Amino acid sequence: MSSLPNASQLDKSGRRIVVDPVTRIEGHMRCEVNVDANNVITNAVSTGTMWRGLEVILKGRDPRDAWAFVERICGVCTGTHALTSVRAVEDALGIQIPYNAHLIRNLMDKTLQVHDHIVHFYHLHALDWVNPVNALKADPKATSALQQAVSPAHAKSSPGYFRDVQTRLKKFVESGQLGLFANGYWDNPAYKLPPEADLMAVAHYLEALDLQKDIVKIHTIFGGKNPHPNYMVGGVACAINLDDVGAAGAPVNMVSLNFVLDRIHEAREFTKNVYLPDVLAVAGIYKDWLYGGGLAGHNLLSYGTFTKVPYDKSSDLLPAGAIVGGNWDEVLPVDVRDPQEIQEFVSHSWYTYADETKGLHPWDGVTEPKFELGPNTKGSRTNIQELDEAHKYSWIKAPRWRGHAMEVGPLARYIIAYASGREYVKEQVDRSLAAFNQSTGLALGLKQFLPSTLGRTLARALECELAVDSMLDDWQALVGNIKAGDRATANVEKWDPSTWPKEAKGVGINEAPRGALGHWIRIKDGKIENYQAIVPTTWNGTPRDHLGNIGAYEAALLNTRMERPDEPVEILRTLHSFDPCLACSTHVMSPDGQELTRVKVR
Amino acid sequence: MTGSSPNILILGIGNLLWADEGFGVRCVELLNARYRFPDGVRLMDGGTQGIYLVQHVQQADCLIVFDAVDYGLPPGTLKIVRDDEVPKFMGAKRMSLHQTGFQDVLALAEFTGAYPRELLLVGVQPAELEDFGGSLREPVRAQLEPALAIALAYLAERGILPEHREDCAEQLAPEQLALGRYEAERPAEELAYRHGDIRFIPQPGRGDD
Numbered sequence: 001m002s003s004l005p006n007a008s009q010l011d012k013s014g015r016r017i018v019v020d021p022v023t024r025i026e027g028h029m030r031c032e033v034n035v036d037a038n039n040v041i042t043n044a045v046s047t048g049t050m051w052r053g054l055e056v057i058l059k060g061r062d063p064r065d066a067w068a069f070v071e072r073i074c075g076v077c078t079g080t081h082a083l084t085s086v087r088a089v090e091d092a093l094g095i096q097i098p099y100n101a102h103l104i105r106n107l108m109d110k111t112l113q114v115h116d117h118i119v120h121f122y123h124l125h126a127l128d129w130v131n132p133v134n135a136l137k138a139d140p141k142a143t144s145a146l147q148q149a150v151s152p153a154h155a156k157s158s159p160g161y162f163r164d165v166q167t168r169l170k171k172f173v174e175s176g177q178l179g180l181f182a183n184g185y186w187d188n189p190a191y192k193l194p195p196e197a198d199l200m201a202v203a204h205y206l207e208a209l210d211l212q213k214d215i216v217k218i219h220t221i222f223g224g225k226n227p228h229p230n231y232m233v234g235g236v237a238c239a240i241n242l243d244d245v246g247a248a249g250a251p252v253n254m255v256s257l258n259f260v261l262d263r264i265h266e267a268r269e270f271t272k273n274v275y276l277p278d279v280l281a282v283a284g285i286y287k288d289w290l291y292g293g294g295l296a297g298h299n300l301l302s303y304g305t306f307t308k309v310p311y312d313k314s315s316d317l318l319p320a321g322a323i324v325g326g327n328w329d330e331v332l333p334v335d336v337r338d339p340q341e342i343q344e345f346v347s348h349s350w351y352t353y354a355d356e357t358k359g360l361h362p363w364d365g366v367t368e369p370k371f372e373l374g375p376n377t378k379g380s381r382t383n384i385q386e387l388d389e390a391h392k393y394s395w396i397k398a399p400r401w402r403g404h405a406m407e408v409g410p411l412a413r414y415i416i417a418y419a420s421g422r423e424y425v426k427e428q429v430d431r432s433l434a435a436f437n438q439s440t441g442l443a444l445g446l447k448q449f450l451p452s453t454l455g456r457t458l459a460r461a462l463e464c465e466l467a468v469d470s471m472l473d474d475w476q477a478l479v480g481n482i483k484a485g486d487r488a489t490a491n492v493e494k495w496d497p498s499t500w501p502k503e504a505k506g507v508g509i510n511e512a513p514r515g516a517l518g519h520w521i522r523i524k525d526g527k528i529e530n531y532q533a534i535v536p537t538t539w540n541g542t543p544r545d546h547l548g549n550i551g552a553y554e555a556a557l558l559n560t561r562m563e564r565p566d567e568p569v570e571i572l573r574t575l576h577s578f579d580p581c582l583a584c585s586t587h588v589m590s591p592d593g594q595e596l597t598r599v600k601v602r
Numbered sequence: 603m604t605g606s607s608p609n610i611l612i613l614g615i616g617n618l619l620w621a622d623e624g625f626g627v628r629c630v631e632l633l634n635a636r637y638r639f640p641d642g643v644r645l646m647d648g649g650t651q652g653i654y655l656v657q658h659v660q661q662a663d664c665l666i667v668f669d670a671v672d673y674g675l676p677p678g679t680l681k682i683v684r685d686d687e688v689p690k691f692m693g694a695k696r697m698s699l700h701q702t703g704f705q706d707v708l709a710l711a712e713f714t715g716a717y718p719r720e721l722l723l724v725g726v727q728p729a730e731l732e733d734f735g736g737s738l739r740e741p742v743r744a745q746l747e748p749a750l751a752i753a754l755a756y757l758a759e760r761g762i763l764p765e766h767r768e769d770c771a772e773q774l775a776p777e778q779l780a781l782g783r784y785e786a787e788r789p790a791e792e793l794a795y796r797h798g799d800i801r802f803i804p805q806p807g808r809g810d811d
Contacts, residue, residue, distance in 0.1 A: 057735030213657035
């Protein structure tokens with residue numbers, strides 16, 4: 001593991017490559033890198049190019065309403081924000097939710113996680129590894145044999161099935177509507193899968209599309225509808241009545257609970273028979289792709305998630321903690337309330353503080369925009385050709401934990417869980433590394449394998465497996481608790497604002513698909529006084545700080561060799577492995593969001 | 603469509619937090635509040651769900667979409683596009699603000715072989731998009747009724763005649779997001795910074811270049 005460079009040590013003498021916008025992500029992001037004579041990245045600059053304004057629209061509103069607004073800030077993590085918001089309000093007002101509500105929220109949260117991870121891999125990330133055009137050359141028979149070798153338990157594996165998929169793909173490509181696949185660099189030698197593996201992956205792209213539409217129906221059962229399921233301060237927005245036989249809109253009954261169970265089983269089968277084997281197969285072929293670790297080899301943060309026993313964080317299936325300096329022997333405790341731990345800095349962000357060498361805890365957070373460009377910027381204010389990263393250069397703030405830039409997300413959760421000795425996670429990780437070493441003939445250790453672009457993508461798949469497995473436990477616990485006579489789904493004792501203190505503050509935390517998410521709220525006279533969110537992409541996409549600490553995206557791109565600098569396949573691979581979602585970390589608006597990525601080499 | 607029950611999806615898309623971007627969602631909100639549609643006609647507030655809407659598109663024989671679309675026309679202009687023209691109009695530069703553009707959703711549906719037989723896009727040219735937390739501007743608000751009329755006439759051509767509601771409809775979105783409350787409770791201008799990124803939307807007269 002190399003040491004983590006400071007911004008002052010980065011070499012920006014080589015050619016500058018600008019990728020704007022970075023495609024297949026939510027929101028608007030730009031990336032600039034310098035490459036040396038061997039096309040190895042020596043400096044990376046990632047910037048959120050849009051201003052965020054989430055907090056300001058909540059000011060003065062009823063705290064019980066906030067979840068519905070935050071559910072709309074992003075098209076991807078709707079329920080994650082809603083859940084975190086109701087937790088923040090409950091924390092401020094001292095509300096504890098009933099056990100049924102705890103379990104139902106777990107099921108909804110894990111549904112979102114599973115849905116998000118599967119869609120991310122197949123519909124946003126796979127095209128960094130899979131070449132759909134190459135799939136047209138595949139032999140359906142050989143593809144069938146490959147499928148049976150990779151995953152003997154998967155039913156869809158006949159030559160006829162793959163022939164049909166190939167025919168459909170051919171028709172689609174020939175229609176000229178490349179739409180979905182238009183942004184690819186399909187003749188770039190960075191693509192290494194044999195045609196059969198490409199065809200198998202295209203088939204799974206379609207299967208994943210089918211699967212995702214079914215798993216989200218769990219949100220409709222418990223949240224009333226999808227998209228945009230309902231959440232509620234004090235519990236969940238559904239009633240339970242096992243004797244009921246009504247249809248849509250009726251209380252949750254045994255028919256709907258069995259429906260949920262069927263969806264969990266489907267998602268489990270897909271994860272174990274398709275998703276995980278695919279990730280391992282891709283990893284085996286791209287075995288050289290141990291780039292992209294960056295900050296993951298050093299600093300990692302998780303707030304912990306999937307709490308088994310209500311309000312007992314020690315029962316988190318993926319525990320909270322921080323790792324600093326790559327020391328997996330010590331997982332440090334994290335306190336999201338401590339003003340000295342989590343702070344946001346703005347010295348390189350387009351905001352201003354009175355003293356920009358100091359960070360602010362989110363309860364005291366200030367969001368005052370200040371757009372100015374450094375003296376070495378190339379281009380004009382409205383048409384930036386090259387950013388000056390020594391100055392302010394991003395609409396993302398720079399959050400730090402005890403002064404350290406931290407990576408968050410599935411890989412952070414997995415390394416922290418592994419280092420904390422979680423048995424389920426250890427078994428998964430050890431099993432995957434053994435499979436990787438066996439298929440590649442390598443003998444890598446965990447610290448070489450996990451902190452990498454491949455490791456990040458693998459951790460997401462493993463987490464999907466943990467989520468679907470533990471959903472079965474949640475389901476059993478829920479049915480058991482209801483059958484024991486408990487029908488409560490909400491605690492409304494403090495629903496009425498007359499029961500609230502004049503002033504209160506709280507924090508809601510969660511581990512969103514992309515990483516640690518926190519909402520900090522201050523309530524005054526029954527209204528929202530201040531609302532600050534630090535979202536996962538703020539952590540990972542952070543600009544530098546006044547001490548030159550670099551963030552996860554920038555660190556992960558360093559030392560990667562590009563096949564063709566004007567075709568940013570490698571940059572996209574690593575950035576997509578984080579599943580960037582800038583809609584809530586920065587402004588959502590993107591007038592040219594549909595434009596093909598421009599890549600400029602200077 | 604005689605003999606068989608219809609299979610129509612009326613979809614409002616866009617982000618209601620972004621001023622005129624809320625047009626599509628407000629259209630279906632109004633339709634839902636006023637009318638009771640026959641079985642087989644679904645109304646949906648699709649928000650900015652992008653790819654997650656694909657199953658709903660796949661299931662529909664006929665798809666009606668309301669959206670704010672930048673056609674480069676004067677603010678508030680309604681533009682009606684049908685069938686094969688729809689993906690084109692939703693994909694070009696400066697068309698949709700959703701990152702997984704609706705064009706991708708249509709392309710995905712087509713790839714899977716489940717594509718609506720008929721499409722109608724009722725698009726409005728937005729006047730203001732950069733006002734986060736804001737609501738519809740007048741020229742766009744004035745097009746709500748004409749947009750509904752176009753959709754209702756299109757439905758009538760297909761034999762679909764919704765009944766006027768006497769009762770209160772089950773809402774598509776939580777009540778705090780309904781147009782009236784959303785606007786009434788919005789923070790005052792001086793409390794909420796409401797300007798966008800000048801590099802993308804230069805604002806003459808504010809001293810930005």
